[in-house]
Amino acid sequence: MSQEQWTAVDRYITDLLVPHDPALDEAVQASTEAGLPPIAVSPNQGKLLQLIARVQGAHTILELGTLGGYSTIWLARALPPGGRVITLEANPQYSEVARANIANAGLADVVELREGPALETLPQLVAEEQGPFDLIFIDADKQNNPGYFEWALKLARCGSLIITDNVVRGGAIVDSTVEDPHHGTAGIEGIRRFFEMVAAEPRVSATAMQTVGSKGYDGFALALVIADQ
Numbered sequence: 001m002s003q004e005q006w007t008a009v010d011r012y013i014t015d016l017l018v019p020h021d022p023a024l025d026e027a028v029q030a031s032t033e034a035g036l037p038p039i040a041v042s043p044n045q046g047k048l049l050q051l052i053a054r055v056q057g058a059h060t061i062l063e064l065g066t067l068g069g070y071s072t073i074w075l076a077r078a079l080p081p082g083g084r085v086i087t088l089e090a091n092p093q094y095s096e097v098a099r100a101n102i103a104n105a106g107l108a109d110v111v112e113l114r115e116g117p118a119l120e121t122l123p124q125l126v127a128e129e130q131g132p133f134d135l136i137f138i139d140a141d142k143q144n145n146p147g148y149f150e151w152a153l154k155l156a157r158c159g160s161l162i163i164t165d166n167v168v169r170g171g172a173i174v175d176s177t178v179e180d181p182h183h184g185t186a187g188i189e190g191i192r193r194f195f196e197m198v199a200a201e202p203r204v205s206a207t208a209m210q211t212v213g214s215k216g217y218d219g220f221a222l223a224l225v226i227a228d229q
């Protein structure tokens with residue numbers, strides 16, 4: 001199996017099942033033009049997140065790691081009227097691009113972007129008694145995944161779903177000799193400690209799925225909160 005084949009199959013699926021949305025296409029284009037790294041979820045992964053949010057009946061979504069707002073727009077489009085997304089982004093330049101993309105998608109009133117390191121903005125959300133969020137998507141810097149999972153639990157309720165992106169990293173998760181090309185060993189260590197925390201956490205029931213596609217070989221973890229916080 002090759003990257004070329006994974007990309008071709010992704011294209012097949014996307015062409016049939018993931019219709020073009022001008023706002024999403026424009027978000028990708030504007031992000032590329034602004035020099036953002038090409039690390040947003042793929043179109044069919046965005047659609048998957050949107051379908052999960054709909055199955056979940058989510059009214060409130062929290063995202064960690066906005067980048068240019070691509071996954072944010074997919075998630076926000078899952079919401080019923082009155083629904084809300086709060087998305088956290090550390091990089092001011094990315095935040096500016098994301099705000100423009102979100103506004104261009106007509107979602108400025110649905111999405112609130114909070115700029116700053118998530119380990120600083122998450123305690124603020126708790127202090128403000130924001131949440132509980134029905135769905136939490138963890139997709140920021142991977143070395144902080146253990147901390148993000150702890151804060152996610154504080155902002156969740158029984159029945160909330162916590163999805164974490166990039167938990168396989170080309171198989172590096174099980175191979176100590178393989179370094180995550182983008183996050184280095186700190187990222188991999190963070191993902192491993194995240195898995196250990198999830199495994200030891202009685203308040204969630206979880207698994208993870210490996211994925212291949214246009215964005216390579218990676219995976220999502222899904223943790224359903226099964227106890228009151």
Ligand code: SAH
Pocket residue numbers: 039040041064065066067068069070071072088089090091094116117118119139140141144
């Ligand atoms: N969810 C996006 C991709 C996010 S990429 C999508 O799929 O479209 C990861 C993002 O996390 C980057 O934009 C990066 O700037 C951001 N990030 C990195 N460290 C962070 C931190 N400490 N707090 C908040 N965001 C952070």
Ligand code: DHB
Pocket residue numbers: 039040041065139140165166182183
């Ligand atoms: C990368 C991919 C991601 O989906 C992400 O959230 C962060 C980084 C990457 O491939 O480097």
Ligand code: MG
Pocket residue numbers: 039040041139165166
């Ligand atoms: Mg990601």
